[in-house]
Amino acid sequence: MSISSPARFVRPVVRQLNAYVPGEQPKEKRLIKLNTNENPYPPAPKVLSAIRDAVDGRLRLYPNPTAQPLREKLAKLHGCTPDHILIGNGSDEVLALLVRAFAEPQASLKNESQVSKARVQYFWPSYSLYPVLTDLHGAIRHPIALPPDFSIPNALALRRLGWDTKAALTLVTTPNAPSGRGYSMSELEALCIRQRGVIVLDEAYVDFAAENAMELALRHPHVLVSRTFSKAYSLCFQRVGYVVGHPELIGALAKLKDSYNVNGLGQVAALATLDNLPYYQKNFLLVCATRQRVASALSEMGFRVLPSQTNFLLVEPSGHPADEWHARLRKRGFLVRWFSSPEVRHYLRISIGTDAEMDALLVAVRREMKN
Numbered sequence: 001m002s003i004s005s006p007a008r009f010v011r012p013v014v015r016q017l018n019a020y021v022p023g024e025q026p027k028e029k030r031l032i033k034l035n036t037n038e039n040p041y042p043p044a045p046k047v048l049s050a051i052r053d054a055v056d057g058r059l060r061l062y063p064n065p066t067a068q069p070l071r072e073k074l075a076k077l078h079g080c081t082p083d084h085i086l087i088g089n090g091s092d093e094v095l096a097l098l099v100r101a102f103a104e105p106q107a108s109l110k111n112e113s114q115v116s117k118a119r120v121q122y123f124w125p126s127y128s129l130y131p132v133l134t135d136l137h138g139a140i141r142h143p144i145a146l147p148p149d150f151s152i153p154n155a156l157a158l159r160r161l162g163w164d165t166k167a168a169l170t171l172v173t174t175p176n177a178p179s180g181r182g183y184s185m186s187e188l189e190a191l192c193i194r195q196r197g198v199i200v201l202d203e204a205y206v207d208f209a210a211e212n213a214m215e216l217a218l219r220h221p222h223v224l225v226s227r228t229f230s231k232a233y234s235l236c237f238q239r240v241g242y243v244v245g246h247p248e249l250i251g252a253l254a255k256l257k258d259s260y261n262v263n264g265l266g267q268v269a270a271l272a273t274l275d276n277l278p279y280y281q282k283n284f285l286l287v288c289a290t291r292q293r294v295a296s297a298l299s300e301m302g303f304r305v306l307p308s309q310t311n312f313l314l315v316e317p318s319g320h321p322a323d324e325w326h327a328r329l330r331k332r333g334f335l336v337r338w339f340s341s342p343e344v345r346h347y348l349r350i351s352i353g354t355d356a357e358m359d360a361l362l363v364a365v366r367r368e369m370k371n
Helices: 045-053 068-078 090-102 112-118 129-137 155-161 185-194 214-219 247-256 264-274 277-300 322-331 355-369
Strands: 085-088 119-124 140-145 169-173 198-202 223-228 241-244 312-316 348-351
Touching: 045 264, 068 085, 068 241, 068 264, 085 090, 085 247, 090 129, 090 169, 090 198, 090 223, 090 241, 090 247, 112 119, 119 129, 129 140, 140 155, 185 198, 185 214, 214 223, 214 241, 241 247, 264 277, 277 312, 277 355, 322 348, 322 355
Parallel strands: 119 140, 119 169, 169 198, 198 223
Antiparallel strands: 085 241, 223 241, 312 348
């Protein structure tokens, strides 16, 4: 039998899927990488030592399937029990599990009155993985447009925008990405109280923010908070994330995860990280100070810089369109992020690097301003 087109074996939803596009991983060493919001500072020395010490005969063994020691240590940190916590292969796996656990595929609905059961609701623009995960599961995207300042709309505005208080799953990136806008716990709690479905506060960048909302996950049974060791804790390479919430919701997620979903070295690294928090807290302050200094310098050069509570800045450049600035800076050795989405195509997203890297970037911007 001749098979003319193997693509016909692929499910239609997969063939039609617009895959998530990660930030470019450059092959050229000359490029200063300011496009994927990685922490510019390395893990704590004791974390690196712990990883090195774990590279031994245990590599032939499976890791702890539930990352139980890590769950126990995180439970002490957040004032809950290990049953309130699930560890994921980065927070991206956690997000995928959330969609699978709480949103019905649209094809399973019996009538239009059940549409909320299949809705994955999220503000837009936000993390571009949300619609991809929704499409892959066959659920219904329900994006809600943020205003130009990226603030959370009030209750009246939300109703006008079509906010669904019964949506099966609502995802809120806080602080917001790609804008960097921070949200207060009071406005997040007001949003949570209105929801009748599960609501997830995606706090990937929260260590650079003024407030966090972890206690909402422990106060309200339908609220979950997701975190990652990537952005603030310099462990992107190891892929460790987690989610905190009511044990019944966490138990549902645990049924769906892969058997050994978090690698052993990642678990070792995360445990050692929690034993060295003062090192990272100093880095948070350093990143925030650099962020403020760069924001002020770019503003003085005529850039519109949005307020940020993350480790990046969203800026509307002066003199040239954002996509042209993206190309110009690349030629000068700097890789920043430009999105083609209409809502943010006039902006560049610039990750905060070391002081030396950011000083070099500012020099390059000043030179380009003269061209």
